[in-house]
Amino acid sequence: MKNKYTLRYESFYKWIGDLINQFTVIGPVLKKRRQTVFEKLDNLERFHLDYCSTMLAPRKYIYRSRQKLMDFDRENNSISSAEVEKISQIIIGIHPCDMQAITVLDRTFLGDYTDAYYSALRDGSITIVLNCNNACNKGFCASMNTGPFLRLHEGYDMEITRFTDRLLIEAKTDRSVHLIEKASGLKEVREADLTEKSEIATKATASFTKSIDTRNLPELLLRNIGHPVYKDTADSRCLGCTNCTMVCPTCFCYNFEETTSFDLKKTERNRYWDSCQELHFAQVHGGNFRSSREARLRQFVTHKLGTWIEQYGCFGCVGCGRCMTWCPTGIDLTEMAIQIQEDYKLGKIK
Protein backbone atom coordinates (compact mmCIF):
# COMPACT_ATOMS: atom_id res chain seq x y z
CA MET A 1 0.00 0.00 0.00
CA LYS A 2 1.51 3.21 -1.23
CA ASN A 3 2.73 5.92 1.13
CA LYS A 4 1.48 4.18 4.26
CA TYR A 5 3.90 3.22 6.97
CA THR A 6 4.19 2.31 10.59
CA LEU A 7 6.79 3.92 12.79
CA ARG A 8 7.79 3.20 16.37
CA TYR A 9 7.39 6.07 18.84
CA GLU A 10 11.12 6.71 19.37
CA SER A 11 11.66 6.96 15.58
CA PHE A 12 8.60 9.20 15.29
CA TYR A 13 9.88 11.66 17.90
CA LYS A 14 13.31 11.64 16.28
CA TRP A 15 11.62 12.47 12.95
CA ILE A 16 9.68 15.33 14.53
CA GLY A 17 12.89 16.57 16.17
CA ASP A 18 14.58 16.63 12.77
CA LEU A 19 11.65 18.49 11.23
CA ILE A 20 11.85 21.11 14.00
CA ASN A 21 15.50 21.66 13.14
CA GLN A 22 14.79 22.16 9.45
CA PHE A 23 11.36 23.77 9.20
CA THR A 24 8.87 25.93 11.03
CA VAL A 25 6.79 23.35 12.86
CA ILE A 26 3.64 24.22 14.75
CA GLY A 27 2.14 21.70 17.10
CA PRO A 28 0.34 21.14 20.39
CA VAL A 29 2.42 22.30 23.35
CA LEU A 30 1.57 21.58 26.97
CA LYS A 31 1.42 24.77 29.02
CA LYS A 32 0.89 25.45 32.70
CA ARG A 33 -2.42 24.34 34.20
CA ARG A 34 -2.54 21.43 31.74
CA GLN A 35 -3.72 23.66 28.89
CA THR A 36 -2.52 22.69 25.43
CA VAL A 37 -1.83 25.39 22.87
CA PHE A 38 -0.81 25.31 19.22
CA GLU A 39 2.60 26.97 19.11
CA LYS A 40 5.78 26.98 17.14
CA LEU A 41 7.86 24.07 18.38
CA ASP A 42 11.45 24.77 19.39
CA ASN A 43 12.12 21.32 20.79
CA LEU A 44 10.26 18.20 21.79
CA GLU A 45 10.22 18.96 25.48
CA ARG A 46 6.58 20.06 25.81
CA PHE A 47 5.33 18.62 22.51
CA HIS A 48 2.12 16.99 23.62
CA LEU A 49 0.14 14.69 21.34
CA ASP A 50 -2.15 13.40 24.04
CA TYR A 51 -4.31 16.51 24.23
CA CYS A 52 -8.08 16.80 24.33
CA SER A 53 -8.82 20.18 22.76
CA THR A 54 -7.04 23.50 22.49
CA MET A 55 -8.70 26.83 23.22
CA LEU A 56 -7.85 28.27 19.80
CA ALA A 57 -7.92 25.97 16.82
CA PRO A 58 -4.99 25.84 14.39
CA ARG A 59 -7.08 28.14 12.14
CA LYS A 60 -5.11 31.05 13.64
CA TYR A 61 -2.04 29.89 11.68
CA ILE A 62 -3.95 29.91 8.38
CA TYR A 63 -6.40 32.74 8.90
CA ARG A 64 -4.58 35.45 10.83
CA SER A 65 -6.51 37.15 13.61
CA ARG A 66 -5.04 40.40 12.35
CA GLN A 67 -3.89 41.06 8.81
CA LYS A 68 -2.52 44.23 7.32
CA LEU A 69 -4.11 44.97 3.94
CA MET A 70 -2.62 48.21 2.71
CA ASP A 71 -0.86 51.45 3.39
CA PHE A 72 -2.20 54.68 2.07
CA ASP A 73 0.28 57.48 1.59
CA ARG A 74 -1.74 60.63 2.17
CA GLU A 75 0.89 62.98 0.82
CA ASN A 76 1.19 61.31 -2.56
CA ASN A 77 -2.29 59.80 -2.60
CA SER A 78 -0.95 56.37 -3.33
CA ILE A 79 -1.96 52.91 -2.21
CA SER A 80 0.43 50.08 -1.58
CA SER A 81 -1.10 46.74 -0.81
CA ALA A 82 0.46 44.73 1.98
CA GLU A 83 2.74 42.01 0.75
CA VAL A 84 1.29 38.54 0.89
CA GLU A 85 3.27 36.46 3.37
CA LYS A 86 5.29 33.72 1.75
CA ILE A 87 5.28 31.05 4.36
CA SER A 88 6.29 27.46 4.63
CA GLN A 89 5.22 25.71 7.80
CA ILE A 90 4.20 22.31 9.08
CA ILE A 91 1.21 22.09 11.38
CA ILE A 92 1.22 18.78 13.19
CA GLY A 93 -1.31 17.26 15.53
CA ILE A 94 -4.45 18.76 14.03
CA HIS A 95 -7.48 16.87 15.24
CA PRO A 96 -9.87 15.66 12.49
CA CYS A 97 -12.57 18.17 13.52
CA ASP A 98 -10.11 21.07 13.23
CA MET A 99 -8.87 19.80 9.87
CA GLN A 100 -12.45 19.62 8.68
CA ALA A 101 -12.90 23.19 9.96
CA ILE A 102 -10.02 24.40 7.80
CA THR A 103 -11.68 22.88 4.75
CA VAL A 104 -14.88 24.65 5.82
CA LEU A 105 -12.99 27.95 5.88
CA ASP A 106 -11.65 27.14 2.41
CA ARG A 107 -15.18 27.50 1.08
CA THR A 108 -15.28 31.10 2.24
CA PHE A 109 -11.78 32.22 1.37
CA LEU A 110 -11.06 30.11 -1.70
CA GLY A 111 -14.55 30.23 -3.21
CA ASP A 112 -15.85 32.77 -5.72
CA TYR A 113 -13.16 35.19 -4.63
CA THR A 114 -9.71 34.06 -3.56
CA ASP A 115 -8.39 35.65 -0.41
CA ALA A 116 -4.71 36.14 -1.21
CA TYR A 117 -3.59 36.17 2.43
CA TYR A 118 -5.49 33.05 3.40
CA SER A 119 -4.54 31.27 0.23
CA ALA A 120 -0.81 31.84 0.77
CA LEU A 121 -0.94 30.53 4.34
CA ARG A 122 -3.12 27.57 3.37
CA ASP A 123 -0.89 26.52 0.50
CA GLY A 124 2.25 27.10 2.56
CA SER A 125 1.07 24.89 5.41
CA ILE A 126 1.61 21.16 5.45
CA THR A 127 -1.22 19.82 7.56
CA ILE A 128 -0.68 16.66 9.58
CA VAL A 129 -3.80 15.25 11.18
CA LEU A 130 -3.79 13.27 14.39
CA ASN A 131 -6.74 10.92 14.84
CA CYS A 132 -8.44 10.90 18.25
CA ASN A 133 -8.52 7.58 20.07
CA ASN A 134 -10.99 8.87 22.67
CA ALA A 135 -13.91 11.24 22.72
CA CYS A 136 -13.18 14.56 24.39
CA ASN A 137 -15.67 15.59 27.05
CA LYS A 138 -17.57 18.29 25.13
CA GLY A 139 -16.96 16.99 21.61
CA PHE A 140 -19.62 15.56 19.32
CA CYS A 141 -17.64 15.26 16.10
CA ALA A 142 -18.99 11.74 15.51
CA SER A 143 -22.48 13.25 15.15
CA MET A 144 -21.24 15.97 12.81
CA ASN A 145 -19.41 13.37 10.73
CA THR A 146 -16.04 15.09 11.16
CA GLY A 147 -14.28 12.72 13.58
CA PRO A 148 -12.95 11.20 15.79
CA PHE A 149 -11.03 9.71 12.87
CA LEU A 150 -10.47 11.76 9.76
CA ARG A 151 -13.47 11.74 7.42
CA LEU A 152 -11.95 13.95 4.74
CA HIS A 153 -10.73 12.54 1.48
CA GLU A 154 -8.72 15.58 0.49
CA GLY A 155 -7.60 18.97 1.70
CA TYR A 156 -4.98 17.65 4.15
CA ASP A 157 -1.47 16.29 3.78
CA MET A 158 -0.95 13.46 6.23
CA GLU A 159 -2.89 11.37 8.71
CA ILE A 160 -1.45 9.83 11.86
CA THR A 161 -3.02 7.19 14.08
CA ARG A 162 -1.58 6.14 17.43
CA PHE A 163 -1.27 2.45 18.31
CA THR A 164 0.12 1.32 21.67
CA ASP A 165 3.68 0.75 20.51
CA ARG A 166 3.82 2.47 17.12
CA LEU A 167 2.07 4.94 14.85
CA LEU A 168 0.37 4.52 11.53
CA ILE A 169 1.38 7.21 9.06
CA GLU A 170 -0.65 7.76 5.91
CA ALA A 171 0.83 10.34 3.61
CA LYS A 172 -1.75 11.82 1.26
CA THR A 173 0.14 14.41 -0.77
CA ASP A 174 3.48 14.34 -2.51
CA ARG A 175 4.94 16.96 -0.23
CA SER A 176 4.03 14.90 2.83
CA VAL A 177 5.53 11.79 1.24
CA HIS A 178 8.80 13.71 0.89
CA LEU A 179 8.61 14.59 4.56
CA ILE A 180 7.94 11.12 5.88
CA GLU A 181 10.61 9.62 3.69
CA LYS A 182 13.12 11.51 5.83
CA ALA A 183 12.20 9.31 8.80
CA SER A 184 14.23 6.26 9.65
CA GLY A 185 12.65 3.03 10.81
CA LEU A 186 9.68 3.19 8.47
CA LYS A 187 7.91 -0.09 7.95
CA GLU A 188 5.62 -0.78 5.03
CA VAL A 189 2.06 -0.98 6.25
CA ARG A 190 0.44 -4.41 6.51
CA GLU A 191 -3.21 -5.28 6.15
CA ALA A 192 -3.30 -5.99 9.90
CA ASP A 193 -2.24 -2.40 10.65
CA LEU A 194 -5.22 -1.02 8.78
CA THR A 195 -7.52 -3.46 10.53
CA GLU A 196 -6.12 -2.25 13.84
CA LYS A 197 -6.81 1.33 12.78
CA SER A 198 -10.42 0.64 11.99
CA GLU A 199 -10.85 -1.20 15.28
CA ILE A 200 -9.53 1.81 17.20
CA ALA A 201 -11.75 4.08 15.13
CA THR A 202 -14.84 2.03 15.94
CA LYS A 203 -13.96 2.05 19.64
CA ALA A 204 -13.30 5.80 19.59
CA THR A 205 -16.56 6.51 17.81
CA ALA A 206 -18.43 4.43 20.36
CA SER A 207 -16.90 6.38 23.25
CA PHE A 208 -18.94 9.54 22.63
CA THR A 209 -21.54 10.49 25.19
CA LYS A 210 -22.53 13.74 23.52
CA SER A 211 -24.49 13.59 20.30
CA ILE A 212 -26.93 15.43 18.09
CA ASP A 213 -29.16 14.18 15.31
CA THR A 214 -28.54 16.43 12.33
CA ARG A 215 -31.16 14.91 10.04
CA ASN A 216 -33.53 17.64 8.76
CA LEU A 217 -32.08 20.00 11.37
CA PRO A 218 -31.47 22.99 9.04
CA GLU A 219 -35.09 22.93 7.83
CA LEU A 220 -36.41 22.54 11.36
CA LEU A 221 -34.37 25.49 12.63
CA LEU A 222 -35.43 27.67 9.72
CA ARG A 223 -39.10 26.86 10.26
CA ASN A 224 -38.82 27.84 13.92
CA ILE A 225 -36.78 31.01 14.03
CA GLY A 226 -39.14 32.37 16.66
CA HIS A 227 -38.66 29.45 19.07
CA PRO A 228 -38.51 30.69 22.69
CA VAL A 229 -35.34 28.72 23.46
CA TYR A 230 -33.23 31.52 21.98
CA LYS A 231 -34.80 34.22 24.08
CA ASP A 232 -34.82 32.11 27.24
CA THR A 233 -31.16 31.17 26.88
CA ALA A 234 -29.98 34.60 25.77
CA ASP A 235 -31.85 36.54 28.43
CA SER A 236 -30.85 34.27 31.27
CA ARG A 237 -27.30 33.34 30.33
CA CYS A 238 -25.72 34.99 27.27
CA LEU A 239 -23.23 37.68 28.29
CA GLY A 240 -22.52 38.72 24.70
CA CYS A 241 -18.81 38.13 25.35
CA THR A 242 -18.08 36.70 21.84
CA ASN A 243 -15.98 33.83 23.25
CA CYS A 244 -17.98 31.28 21.22
CA THR A 245 -17.10 32.90 17.92
CA MET A 246 -13.48 33.60 18.82
CA VAL A 247 -12.78 29.95 19.62
CA CYS A 248 -14.95 28.49 16.84
CA PRO A 249 -12.67 26.94 14.21
CA THR A 250 -15.01 27.77 11.32
CA CYS A 251 -15.89 31.39 12.14
CA PHE A 252 -14.73 33.55 9.26
CA CYS A 253 -16.17 37.01 9.96
CA TYR A 254 -13.87 39.98 9.94
CA ASN A 255 -13.92 43.73 10.18
CA PHE A 256 -11.64 46.47 8.91
CA GLU A 257 -9.88 49.10 10.90
CA GLU A 258 -8.03 52.14 9.64
CA THR A 259 -5.43 53.92 11.68
CA THR A 260 -3.82 57.18 10.70
CA SER A 261 -0.40 58.24 11.90
CA PHE A 262 -0.10 61.26 14.20
CA ASP A 263 1.47 63.36 11.45
CA LEU A 264 -1.52 62.47 9.21
CA LYS A 265 0.83 61.24 6.49
CA LYS A 266 -0.06 57.58 6.46
CA THR A 267 -3.19 55.52 6.92
CA GLU A 268 -2.97 51.81 7.45
CA ARG A 269 -5.82 49.40 6.80
CA ASN A 270 -6.04 46.17 8.75
CA ARG A 271 -8.58 43.47 9.12
CA TYR A 272 -9.23 41.51 12.27
CA TRP A 273 -11.54 38.72 13.42
CA ASP A 274 -14.98 40.05 14.18
CA SER A 275 -17.95 38.41 15.84
CA CYS A 276 -21.67 38.28 15.09
CA GLN A 277 -22.15 38.36 18.86
CA GLU A 278 -20.95 41.97 18.99
CA LEU A 279 -23.71 44.55 19.25
CA HIS A 280 -22.26 46.62 16.40
CA PHE A 281 -22.17 43.73 13.95
CA ALA A 282 -25.46 44.32 12.12
CA GLN A 283 -25.68 48.03 12.88
CA VAL A 284 -26.56 50.28 9.96
CA HIS A 285 -27.59 53.89 9.84
CA GLY A 286 -30.96 54.13 11.47
CA GLY A 287 -31.03 50.78 13.20
CA ASN A 288 -29.54 47.48 14.21
CA PHE A 289 -30.90 44.31 12.67
CA ARG A 290 -29.72 42.19 15.59
CA SER A 291 -29.98 44.51 18.54
CA SER A 292 -31.07 41.84 21.01
CA ARG A 293 -28.87 39.10 22.45
CA GLU A 294 -31.63 36.71 21.47
CA ALA A 295 -31.21 37.61 17.80
CA ARG A 296 -27.43 37.35 18.00
CA LEU A 297 -27.51 33.98 19.76
CA ARG A 298 -30.03 32.70 17.20
CA GLN A 299 -27.72 33.89 14.44
CA PHE A 300 -24.89 31.79 15.89
CA VAL A 301 -26.96 28.63 16.38
CA THR A 302 -28.96 28.76 13.16
CA HIS A 303 -25.90 29.65 11.11
CA LYS A 304 -23.68 26.85 12.43
CA LEU A 305 -26.37 24.17 12.40
CA GLY A 306 -28.64 25.44 9.66
CA THR A 307 -28.08 28.08 7.02
CA TRP A 308 -24.40 27.16 6.53
CA ILE A 309 -25.63 24.10 4.61
CA GLU A 310 -27.40 26.30 2.06
CA GLN A 311 -24.37 28.58 1.78
CA TYR A 312 -21.59 26.05 1.54
CA GLY A 313 -23.09 22.57 1.38
CA CYS A 314 -21.73 21.59 4.79
CA PHE A 315 -22.44 22.34 8.42
CA GLY A 316 -20.64 25.27 10.03
CA CYS A 317 -20.29 23.21 13.18
CA VAL A 318 -17.63 20.49 13.29
CA GLY A 319 -18.57 19.33 16.78
CA CYS A 320 -15.34 20.35 18.52
CA GLY A 321 -17.24 21.61 21.58
CA ARG A 322 -15.17 24.77 22.01
CA CYS A 323 -18.07 27.25 22.07
CA MET A 324 -19.67 25.57 25.07
CA THR A 325 -16.32 24.89 26.76
CA TRP A 326 -15.29 28.53 26.70
CA CYS A 327 -18.72 30.06 27.21
CA PRO A 328 -18.57 31.61 30.70
CA THR A 329 -22.08 30.32 31.38
CA GLY A 330 -21.75 27.06 29.46
CA ILE A 331 -24.34 27.77 26.78
CA ASP A 332 -24.54 24.63 24.63
CA LEU A 333 -25.84 25.01 21.09
CA THR A 334 -26.72 21.32 20.87
CA GLU A 335 -28.99 21.67 23.91
CA MET A 336 -30.90 24.43 22.13
CA ALA A 337 -31.20 22.41 18.93
CA ILE A 338 -32.27 19.32 20.87
CA GLN A 339 -34.95 21.29 22.72
CA ILE A 340 -36.38 22.41 19.38
CA GLN A 341 -36.22 18.82 18.10
CA GLU A 342 -38.06 17.59 21.19
CA ASP A 343 -40.80 20.18 20.78
CA TYR A 344 -41.14 18.99 17.21
CA LYS A 345 -41.41 15.33 18.27
CA LEU A 346 -44.08 16.31 20.79
CA GLY A 347 -45.97 18.07 18.04
CA LYS A 348 -45.68 21.47 19.72
CA ILE A 349 -44.10 23.06 16.65
CA LYS A 350 -44.18 22.33 12.96
Add this chain to the structure above:
Amino acid sequence: MKQDQSNPLIPRQAILENKFPETSDTCSVKIALTDNDGFSFKPGQFNMLGIPGFGETPVSFSSLMLDKNSFMHTIRSVGNVTDAICKLNIGEQLNLRGPFGNGWPTEKVTNKNILLIAGGIGIAPLRPVIHLLLKNHLNYRKLFLLYGARTDRDMLFKNEIKEWTESKNISVLLSVDEKSTENLIDARVGLITSLLDELKVPWQESIAFICGPEIMMRFVSRYLIIHGMNSKDVFVSMERMMKCGIAACGHCQIGAKFVCKDGPVFAYPDIKRFADTLL
Protein backbone atom coordinates in the same frame (compact mmCIF):
# COMPACT_ATOMS: atom_id res chain seq x y z
CA MET B 1 -3.07 53.46 -9.89
CA LYS B 2 -4.74 50.30 -11.08
CA GLN B 3 -6.68 48.08 -8.78
CA ASP B 4 -4.80 44.97 -7.87
CA GLN B 5 -7.20 42.75 -9.83
CA SER B 6 -6.16 39.61 -8.01
CA ASN B 7 -7.03 41.18 -4.67
CA PRO B 8 -10.58 42.52 -4.38
CA LEU B 9 -9.76 43.94 -0.94
CA ILE B 10 -7.40 46.53 -2.39
CA PRO B 11 -9.19 49.60 -3.77
CA ARG B 12 -8.62 51.47 -6.98
CA GLN B 13 -8.48 55.23 -7.00
CA ALA B 14 -10.98 57.63 -8.50
CA ILE B 15 -11.59 61.35 -8.72
CA LEU B 16 -14.63 63.28 -7.68
CA GLU B 17 -15.39 64.92 -11.00
CA ASN B 18 -18.53 66.78 -10.09
CA LYS B 19 -20.93 67.25 -7.26
CA PHE B 20 -24.64 68.12 -7.21
CA PRO B 21 -26.55 68.92 -4.05
CA GLU B 22 -29.91 67.13 -4.05
CA THR B 23 -31.40 68.02 -0.68
CA SER B 24 -30.10 69.45 2.58
CA ASP B 25 -28.36 66.18 3.50
CA THR B 26 -27.97 64.39 0.18
CA CYS B 27 -25.68 64.96 -2.75
CA SER B 28 -24.93 63.21 -6.01
CA VAL B 29 -21.31 62.81 -6.95
CA LYS B 30 -19.91 62.06 -10.36
CA ILE B 31 -16.90 59.84 -9.97
CA ALA B 32 -14.31 59.19 -12.64
CA LEU B 33 -11.91 56.27 -12.61
CA THR B 34 -8.34 57.24 -13.30
CA ASP B 35 -8.25 54.28 -15.66
CA ASN B 36 -10.92 52.07 -17.08
CA ASP B 37 -9.79 48.55 -17.62
CA GLY B 38 -13.09 46.94 -18.43
CA PHE B 39 -15.09 48.48 -15.59
CA SER B 40 -18.78 47.87 -16.22
CA PHE B 41 -21.77 47.42 -13.99
CA LYS B 42 -25.52 46.81 -13.85
CA PRO B 43 -28.13 49.04 -12.24
CA GLY B 44 -28.63 47.83 -8.66
CA GLN B 45 -25.00 46.94 -8.12
CA PHE B 46 -22.84 48.94 -5.71
CA ASN B 47 -19.34 50.13 -4.96
CA MET B 48 -17.51 50.29 -1.69
CA LEU B 49 -16.50 53.95 -1.56
CA GLY B 50 -13.73 54.82 0.82
CA ILE B 51 -11.83 57.74 2.20
CA PRO B 52 -8.57 56.73 3.90
CA GLY B 53 -8.81 57.20 7.64
CA PHE B 54 -12.60 57.26 7.58
CA GLY B 55 -13.38 53.82 6.19
CA GLU B 56 -15.60 52.47 3.47
CA THR B 57 -19.31 52.40 2.81
CA PRO B 58 -21.45 50.57 0.26
CA VAL B 59 -23.25 52.89 -2.17
CA SER B 60 -25.26 51.83 -5.19
CA PHE B 61 -24.83 53.36 -8.62
CA SER B 62 -27.33 56.13 -9.30
CA SER B 63 -26.56 56.37 -13.01
CA LEU B 64 -25.53 54.23 -15.93
CA MET B 65 -21.97 54.46 -17.16
CA LEU B 66 -21.38 58.06 -18.27
CA ASP B 67 -18.71 59.00 -20.77
CA LYS B 68 -16.17 56.23 -20.83
CA ASN B 69 -15.13 55.93 -17.23
CA SER B 70 -17.47 57.80 -14.94
CA PHE B 71 -20.71 57.22 -13.09
CA MET B 72 -22.73 58.70 -10.28
CA HIS B 73 -23.48 57.84 -6.70
CA THR B 74 -26.12 59.55 -4.61
CA ILE B 75 -25.17 59.75 -0.98
CA ARG B 76 -27.01 60.81 2.12
CA SER B 77 -24.68 62.12 4.73
CA VAL B 78 -25.52 60.05 7.79
CA GLY B 79 -22.21 58.71 9.05
CA ASN B 80 -18.47 59.32 9.10
CA VAL B 81 -17.73 58.04 5.62
CA THR B 82 -20.79 59.38 3.83
CA ASP B 83 -20.20 62.73 5.50
CA ALA B 84 -16.57 62.76 4.39
CA ILE B 85 -17.55 61.93 0.80
CA CYS B 86 -20.19 64.66 0.69
CA LYS B 87 -17.59 67.13 1.94
CA LEU B 88 -15.04 66.26 -0.75
CA ASN B 89 -14.21 69.03 -3.19
CA ILE B 90 -14.31 68.58 -6.94
CA GLY B 91 -11.02 67.10 -8.12
CA GLU B 92 -10.25 65.33 -4.87
CA GLN B 93 -9.52 61.64 -4.70
CA LEU B 94 -11.37 58.78 -3.16
CA ASN B 95 -10.97 55.02 -3.14
CA LEU B 96 -13.33 52.54 -4.65
CA ARG B 97 -13.83 48.79 -4.76
CA GLY B 98 -16.44 47.15 -6.92
CA PRO B 99 -18.73 46.72 -8.63
CA PHE B 100 -20.31 44.21 -6.26
CA GLY B 101 -23.71 42.51 -6.01
CA ASN B 102 -26.18 41.14 -8.51
CA GLY B 103 -28.22 44.14 -9.68
CA TRP B 104 -31.86 44.39 -10.74
CA PRO B 105 -33.16 41.48 -12.86
CA THR B 106 -33.86 43.61 -15.94
CA GLU B 107 -33.92 40.46 -18.05
CA LYS B 108 -37.22 39.50 -16.41
CA VAL B 109 -39.25 42.50 -17.59
CA THR B 110 -40.25 41.16 -21.01
CA ASN B 111 -44.03 41.37 -21.61
CA LYS B 112 -44.60 42.75 -18.12
CA ASN B 113 -45.72 46.02 -16.59
CA ILE B 114 -42.84 47.35 -14.56
CA LEU B 115 -43.46 48.95 -11.19
CA LEU B 116 -40.47 50.79 -9.81
CA ILE B 117 -41.32 51.60 -6.21
CA ALA B 118 -38.98 53.82 -4.23
CA GLY B 119 -38.97 55.27 -0.75
CA GLY B 120 -36.64 58.10 0.21
CA ILE B 121 -33.09 57.57 -0.99
CA GLY B 122 -34.27 54.24 -2.44
CA ILE B 123 -34.87 56.12 -5.68
CA ALA B 124 -31.10 56.27 -6.26
CA PRO B 125 -30.49 52.63 -7.31
CA LEU B 126 -33.68 52.71 -9.42
CA ARG B 127 -32.66 55.80 -11.38
CA PRO B 128 -30.28 53.87 -13.70
CA VAL B 129 -33.07 51.34 -14.29
CA ILE B 130 -35.28 54.15 -15.56
CA HIS B 131 -32.45 55.42 -17.77
CA LEU B 132 -31.87 51.94 -19.11
CA LEU B 133 -35.53 51.22 -19.80
CA LEU B 134 -36.17 54.57 -21.45
CA LYS B 135 -33.12 54.10 -23.64
CA ASN B 136 -33.55 50.46 -24.68
CA HIS B 137 -37.09 49.26 -24.87
CA LEU B 138 -36.79 45.72 -23.50
CA ASN B 139 -40.23 44.62 -24.77
CA TYR B 140 -41.98 45.46 -21.57
CA ARG B 141 -45.54 46.77 -21.47
CA LYS B 142 -45.79 49.87 -19.31
CA LEU B 143 -43.38 51.54 -16.96
CA PHE B 144 -44.46 53.10 -13.65
CA LEU B 145 -42.49 54.95 -11.04
CA LEU B 146 -44.00 55.23 -7.58
CA TYR B 147 -41.92 57.40 -5.33
CA GLY B 148 -42.57 58.41 -1.76
CA ALA B 149 -40.57 60.80 0.38
CA ARG B 150 -40.98 62.55 3.70
CA THR B 151 -41.63 65.94 2.13
CA ASP B 152 -41.34 67.38 -1.35
CA ARG B 153 -38.17 69.07 -0.12
CA ASP B 154 -36.64 65.61 0.49
CA MET B 155 -37.36 64.36 -3.02
CA LEU B 156 -34.26 63.60 -5.04
CA PHE B 157 -33.75 64.28 -8.74
CA LYS B 158 -36.61 66.82 -8.79
CA ASN B 159 -35.88 68.18 -12.25
CA GLU B 160 -35.62 64.76 -13.75
CA ILE B 161 -38.83 63.65 -12.06
CA LYS B 162 -40.61 66.63 -13.60
CA GLU B 163 -39.31 65.59 -17.01
CA TRP B 164 -40.45 62.01 -16.45
CA THR B 165 -43.87 63.24 -15.34
CA GLU B 166 -44.29 64.87 -18.74
CA SER B 167 -42.98 61.86 -20.63
CA LYS B 168 -45.35 59.44 -22.34
CA ASN B 169 -42.99 56.55 -21.72
CA ILE B 170 -43.23 56.48 -17.98
CA SER B 171 -46.07 57.13 -15.52
CA VAL B 172 -44.98 58.85 -12.34
CA LEU B 173 -46.94 58.76 -9.09
CA LEU B 174 -45.58 60.69 -6.12
CA SER B 175 -46.43 60.77 -2.44
CA VAL B 176 -45.12 62.68 0.55
CA ASP B 177 -45.79 62.27 4.26
CA GLU B 178 -46.36 66.00 4.43
CA LYS B 179 -46.01 68.95 2.11
CA SER B 180 -43.44 71.62 2.78
CA THR B 181 -44.38 75.30 2.54
CA GLU B 182 -42.46 75.63 -0.70
CA ASN B 183 -44.47 72.87 -2.41
CA LEU B 184 -41.59 72.11 -4.75
CA ILE B 185 -43.19 69.22 -6.51
CA ASP B 186 -46.74 68.06 -7.00
CA ALA B 187 -47.27 65.00 -4.84
CA ARG B 188 -50.20 63.56 -2.98
CA VAL B 189 -50.03 63.40 0.80
CA GLY B 190 -50.09 59.83 2.10
CA LEU B 191 -48.15 56.62 2.30
CA ILE B 192 -46.72 55.02 -0.79
CA THR B 193 -49.21 52.16 -0.51
CA SER B 194 -51.98 54.67 -1.20
CA LEU B 195 -50.43 55.22 -4.64
CA LEU B 196 -50.79 51.52 -5.32
CA ASP B 197 -54.56 51.87 -4.89
CA GLU B 198 -54.58 54.19 -7.91
CA LEU B 199 -52.74 51.79 -10.18
CA LYS B 200 -54.97 49.95 -12.59
CA VAL B 201 -52.61 47.26 -13.80
CA PRO B 202 -53.13 43.51 -14.13
CA TRP B 203 -51.01 42.45 -11.15
CA GLN B 204 -50.30 38.96 -12.46
CA GLU B 205 -48.62 40.43 -15.52
CA SER B 206 -46.49 42.90 -13.59
CA ILE B 207 -43.09 42.91 -11.98
CA ALA B 208 -41.94 45.18 -9.14
CA PHE B 209 -38.51 46.52 -8.22
CA ILE B 210 -38.69 47.98 -4.73
CA CYS B 211 -36.10 49.96 -2.81
CA GLY B 212 -36.64 51.90 0.37
CA PRO B 213 -36.76 51.50 4.12
CA GLU B 214 -37.32 47.85 5.01
CA ILE B 215 -40.63 48.58 6.73
CA MET B 216 -41.89 50.27 3.55
CA MET B 217 -40.73 47.32 1.43
CA ARG B 218 -42.63 45.04 3.81
CA PHE B 219 -45.95 46.77 3.27
CA VAL B 220 -45.48 47.31 -0.45
CA SER B 221 -44.46 43.69 -1.09
CA ARG B 222 -47.36 42.33 0.94
CA TYR B 223 -49.80 44.65 -0.84
CA LEU B 224 -48.63 43.49 -4.26
CA ILE B 225 -48.74 39.81 -3.36
CA ILE B 226 -52.16 40.07 -1.71
CA HIS B 227 -53.47 41.79 -4.84
CA GLY B 228 -52.26 38.96 -7.04
CA MET B 229 -48.70 39.68 -8.11
CA ASN B 230 -46.60 36.55 -8.28
CA SER B 231 -44.34 36.76 -5.20
CA LYS B 232 -41.38 35.70 -7.34
CA ASP B 233 -41.88 38.87 -9.39
CA VAL B 234 -41.51 41.10 -6.35
CA PHE B 235 -37.89 42.19 -6.01
CA VAL B 236 -36.51 44.08 -3.04
CA SER B 237 -33.10 45.66 -2.60
CA MET B 238 -31.79 45.01 0.90
CA GLU B 239 -29.50 47.14 2.99
CA ARG B 240 -27.11 45.64 5.53
CA MET B 241 -23.81 46.53 7.12
CA MET B 242 -21.13 45.58 4.60
CA LYS B 243 -17.40 45.54 4.98
CA CYS B 244 -15.84 43.36 2.30
CA GLY B 245 -18.31 43.15 -0.60
CA ILE B 246 -17.10 39.64 -1.47
CA ALA B 247 -19.09 37.40 0.88
CA ALA B 248 -16.30 36.89 3.39
CA CYS B 249 -16.59 39.37 6.25
CA GLY B 250 -19.99 38.02 7.24
CA HIS B 251 -21.57 41.32 8.27
CA CYS B 252 -24.32 41.45 5.65
CA GLN B 253 -25.65 37.94 6.14
CA ILE B 254 -29.39 37.41 6.27
CA GLY B 255 -29.85 33.73 7.00
CA ALA B 256 -28.10 31.85 4.22
CA LYS B 257 -27.72 34.91 2.00
CA PHE B 258 -24.83 37.28 1.68
CA VAL B 259 -26.49 40.56 0.73
CA CYS B 260 -23.26 41.76 -0.92
CA LYS B 261 -22.90 38.79 -3.25
CA ASP B 262 -26.28 37.03 -3.49
CA GLY B 263 -28.04 40.42 -3.35
CA PRO B 264 -28.61 43.22 -2.71
CA VAL B 265 -31.63 42.46 -4.93
CA PHE B 266 -33.68 39.45 -3.88
CA ALA B 267 -36.97 37.93 -4.93
CA TYR B 268 -39.21 38.57 -1.93
CA PRO B 269 -39.88 34.92 -0.92
CA ASP B 270 -36.19 34.10 -1.22
CA ILE B 271 -35.22 36.51 1.57
CA LYS B 272 -38.37 36.76 3.63
CA ARG B 273 -37.95 33.24 5.03
CA PHE B 274 -35.00 34.24 7.22
CA ALA B 275 -34.77 35.81 10.65
CA ASP B 276 -33.82 39.40 11.45
CA THR B 277 -35.58 41.22 8.62
CA LEU B 278 -38.64 43.44 8.77
CA LEU B 279 -40.09 41.86 5.62
